[in-house]
Amino acid sequence: MKLDILAIGVHPDDVELGCSGTILKHIKSGKKVGILDLTKGELGSRGSGELRLEEADKAASILGVLVRKNLGFADGFFKNDQEHQLEIIKILRKYQPDVILANAPKDRHPDHGRASQLVSEACFYSGLVKIETQLEGENQELWRPKSVYHYIQDRFLKPDFVVDVSVHLDKKIEAIMAFSSQFYNPDSDAPETPISSKKFLAFIKARMANFGRDINVDYAEGYTVDRVIGVEDITQLK
Numbered sequence: 097m098k099l100d101i102l103a104i105g106v107h108p109d110d111v112e113l114g115c116s117g118t119i120l121k122h123i124k125s126g127k128k129v130g131i132l133d134l135t136k137g138e139l140g141s142r143g144s145g146e147l148r149l150e151e152a153d154k155a156a157s158i159l160g161v162l163v164r165k166n167l168g169f170a171d172g173f174f175k176n177d178q179e180h181q182l183e184i185i186k187i188l189r190k191y192q193p194d195v196i197l198a199n200a201p202k203d204r205h206p207d208h209g210r211a212s213q214l215v216s217e218a219c220f221y222s223g224l225v226k227i228e229t230q231l232e233g234e235n236q237e238l239w240r241p242k243s244v245y246h247y248i249q250d251r252f253l254k255p256d257f258v259v260d261v262s263v264h265l266d267k268k269i270e271a272i273m274a275f276s277s278q279f280y281n282p283d284s285d286a287p288e289t290p291i292s293s294k295k296f297l298a299f300i301k302a303r304m305a306n307f308g309r310d311i312n313v314d315y316a317e318g319y320t321v322d323r324v325i326g327v328e329d330i331t332q333l334k
Contacts, residue, residue, distance in 0.1 A: 097162065100127040102193035102241075104184075106211035107137040107171070108152040109275040113300065114247030115197045116159055117261025117268045117317050123160050124264075130163040131156060132187055134211055135171040142286040143277030145171075155274035158267065163191070172207060176214040184218035186229050189236040196244045201320065204250040204290075212246055216322065219244050248303075248318040250290075255318030256325065258307045260334070262314040265304070269297065 101122055105111040111119070111131050119129050133152060136145030143151075149166060156164040167183050174180055188196075198215040199208040221227055223240025230236065248255060261268065273279060277286070280294045290296070307316035311334040327333065 097191060098128070099130045099162065099191045099193040101129045101195045101197065102132055102188070102191060103129065103161075103197040104132045104134065104199070104211075104215050106134045106169075106174075106199055106207045107140070107205075108133045108135075108148045108166070109137070109155075109272065109278055110199060110208070110249070111197070111247075112155050112159075112268070112271045112275065114200070114249050115317055115319075116155075116271045117264045117304070117315070118197065118247075118259045119159055119161065120264040120267055121259065121261055129159075129161050130165070130191060130193070131159075131161050132184075133164070133166040134169045134174065134184075134214075135207075136166060136168065137171055139171040140278065141289050142284075142292060143275075147277050148275070151275040151277065155271045158271045158274055174207075174210070174214075176210060176217065180214060181218040181221055182227075182229060184215060185222040185227065186231050186236065188219065188222040188241065189229060189239045190231055192239045194242045196241045197319075198244055198246050200246050200249040200251070200253060202251065202253065208249055216244055243321075245319040245321055248320065252303075253318070253320055255307060256321045258311055258316040258318045260308065260311060260313040260316050261304070262308065262316075265301070265315050269300075272297070272300070 103111045138145030199212040201212045304315040307318045
């Protein structure tokens with residue numbers, strides 16, 4: 097199965113928080129989209145790795161993605177090295193996505209920046225003919241995605257572009273709340289975290305409204321890019 101877009105997050109719920117509106121928009125337009133989680137998020141103060149996997153499956157169903165995989169890297173302790181890059185390369189070569197959506201290059205959680213660099217480098221190395229990989233006993237053909245875009249997460253980064261996701265806000269919030277162990281629940285006695293407060297969803301909406309305001313829409317998601325972006329028609333830019 098070839099994918100048009102593969103959204104990668106180091107923790108289950110990163111993709112939902114950062115770019116699920118973009119995912120919904122492109123699925124609606126007919127694109128094939130998948131999600132790859134690098135860890136189970138087992139170090140999180142709330143819930144467990146096993147519960148996060150169940151929640152991830154529920155969110156994937158809400159979004160309508162074709163595939164969701166988890167590489168099972170060690171939360172907090174994975175490295176940007178050959179071993180971890182090769183596991184990502186195998187997924188890239190299997191699904192051959194044209195576009196990668198990845199974690200923010202700099203953020204409050206140190207895993208986000210490290211995962212951002214890991215994914216960017218794996219995308220480059222996946223296109224090198226002398227790096228050989230096998231999956232399920234078969235040799236894989238090389239594949240390099242055309243673009244890697246980094247969704248903006250907790251810390252504000254000036255976006256290089258934003259995507260209008262106004263009509264998908266409610267479904268995005270539904271996908272986020274599939275991770276019920278992580279977010280506000282008045283009946284929970286789990287430790288409070290920066291994302292479990294009652295105000296957190298309001299923050300997510302406000303960030304999206306801020307990005308949307310710059311292009312005169314209600315809500316948008318922001319991205320940074322490591323390279324110059326080409327434009328076909330300057331009259332079509334918002």
